[in-house]
Structures are given as structure tokens and as C-alpha cells.
Amino acid sequence: MTVGSQVKSCYSTIKSVEANLETLAIQSNEREATEAFHKAQAIVREIKKDLDKQVILLSQEEPQYKQ
Amino acid sequence: MPDWIQIVLRALSLVIILFFMTKWLGTKQLSQMNIFEYISGVVLGGIVAIHASTLDSPYYYAPLAMFIWFIVPYMVELISLKSKSFRNFTQGKSKVVIQNGKIMEDNLKKEHYSTDDLLENLREKNIFKVADVEFAVLEPTGKLSVLPKKENQPLTAKDLDIKLAPEREPxxxxxxxxxxxxxxxxxxxxxxxxxxxxxxxxxxxxxxxxxxxxxxxxxxxxxxxxxxxxxxxSQKPLLQATMKKTQADLELFALATENEDSKQMYEKNSKKLQEALDIVSPYLK
Known part of the structure; x- marks a missing residue:
């Protein structure tokens, strides 16, 4: 596995984490829990943005692995 | 009218009256009653028993006596609901028997409570050493309520400073x-x-x-x-595990990369993810 694909898989995991957090926030009836999940979701979204940029950067650096 | 029919009628009617009277007297458990309430209950039962099984006295004596034994405890209960001093008089006050870890011998004596009684009641609360008790009260019902010293109390999440997710009834x-x-x-x-x-x-x-x-x-x-x-x-434990794994991955990338900008980016995000994990982990348990 190249670094590029590793980061890519990490990026998709982060995406799923974000979606999971959102589901839990909606499911929960507890106001505090909903707030906590939303807060965590916001943080994860920032990480997702950074990783998105990194994935693009790495795909430019490793053009030989692009199919 | 033959005697047996009279007995049947008396018993049936008195049972019905007794049923409603005990209902109106409240829903206190036998163990929560004070002696007066307990005795009036027994007397009510006794009146019914006597009049239901013998025909010596006229029938109306039974409801009359029952009414008296019903209305007096009822009024006492009603007034004691309104007035604290009356309540103290009728129901008795709780007596402190251990304060600041010291036994109050005078109060024990006043309540006719022997040292053996005290030890027995403490043992029932799983306390075998009087020195472990900070405070104990003898309730009017004869029960002993015990507050153990702080170090002998069960450990709670509050003591450990653990944040727990609030949970309402399922x-x-x-x-x-x-x-x-x-x-x-x-x-x-x-x-x-x-x-x-x-x-x-x-x-x-x-x-x-x-x-x-x-x-x-x-x-x-x-x-x-x-x-x-x-x-x-499995959804929540899975999510927590995934978040932990991703956080570890980001740290790994930070270590592996030689590009300074990327390294910083990975480290920053790894920290951020840890932060998010800390926020939600009480709710993921």
C-alpha cells in the first residue's frame, strides 16, 4: 500500500466516523449527548477537510500510482 | 332469622366496612406504622372478629365501635399532616444515637435501646465496627438509619471525577x-x-x-x-474503536512523513481527533 492509498483509506474512515456521529446525534434524546456528538462532528469535519487536501497533494506527488 | 344467616350477614357487611376503612386510613406498610397506628389496626380487626363470630351484642355496636377506632386515627393523621409539633407528639421524633462517631448513651437509654440492639441493627447494615459510623438515627418506626464515615462509603463516579452520560429511564x-x-x-x-x-x-x-x-x-x-x-x-463501541484507530493512524503518518508541513498537519489533526474522542467517549459507553 502506498502512502497515498493509506491516507485515502484514513480519509474515508474519517468520513464514516463523521456520519456515525451525526446518526448518533439525531438518535439521542438527551440534549447533552446531542450537543457532544455535534461538537465532535464539527471537529471531525475539520479533520476531514485537511485530509481531503492531503489526499489531493499526495496524488499529485505520486502520479505513477494513479490509475 | 336463623343464627347462621345472621353470622353470614354480619361477617360480610363488616368485612366490607373494614376493607374501606383500611383503604381510607392510608397505604402505609406495617413496618412504617408507629405503635398507635398499629394498635388501632389490630383493634379494628378485633372488633370485626368478635362481632362476626358471636351474636351476644346488637349488630349496630360493631359499626359504632369501628367508626370510633377509625375516626380517631384518621383525625390524628389529618392533623399531624398540617402541624409539625402535633406530628412530633403523635409520631415521635427520630433520635440521634451516634453523632460524630460517638455513641449517645443518654438517647439510647431514653429509647430503651440496648447496646446489643444497636450492634444488631448496625450489623444488618453490614457494619461490624462502630468506629466506621459517622452518624446514626433511630427512626420513630424503630429502624436505624446509618451514615458511614466517608472513607467507608461506596465509591461513586463523583468521587473518581469520572464524567458519565446522563441516562433517563428506558x-x-x-x-x-x-x-x-x-x-x-x-x-x-x-x-x-x-x-x-x-x-x-x-x-x-x-x-x-x-x-x-x-x-x-x-x-x-x-x-x-x-x-x-x-x-x-455494537454501533457505539465500533465508532469509538474506529476513532481510536484513526487517531493512531494520523500519529503514524506524522512520524512517517518527511514533509514538515504534512507532519504538522497530521499532528494537529491527531490532537483534534483525540479532543473529539474525549468529548464523546462518555456517551459511547
């Missing part, structure tokens, strides 16, 4: 294979949601003996067929 949504709509509506959920959740668990509703939903929207079921294994809820 709602029972399936009973004997039937959906209960009202508890479901209390959680603002509907039957469609329930069917989806049951599909996820791969069980049919007819097979569910009992199903409960906690305040986080997690469904747990017990099946009629105990041989079928129901998967335990």
Missing part, C-alpha cells in the same frame, strides 16, 4: 410480542423505526418477549426462543 416498547405505542411515542419514535431496528437484529416481532429502548435510542430485546443469539449493540 421505555418498554415491546411486550409479549406486541408493540406498545405510547412509550414509543414518548421517545418520539414510530413503528417504522422499530421494524427497521428489528430487521437489523434479524428477528421478527412475534418472537420478541420484551423490548426496551434507552434514552439514546438503543433497542435491546429478549426473545421467546432463548437459543437464538441476539447481537449486542
Amino acid at each position: 421505555q418498554t416498547v415491546i411486550m409479549d410480542g406486541k408493540v406498545l405505542l405510547e412509550p414509543l411515542a414518548n421517545l418520539s419514535l414510530n413503528t417504522n423505526w422499530l421494524e427497521t431496528e428489528l430487521d437489523k437484529l434479524n428477528v421478527s416481532i412475534e418472537n420478541v418477549f420484551l423490548g426496551q429502548v434507552d434514552s439514546h435510542g438503543q433497542l435491546t430485546v429478549d426473545l421467546y426462543d432463548d437459543k437464538i443469539a441476539v447481537p449486542s449493540p
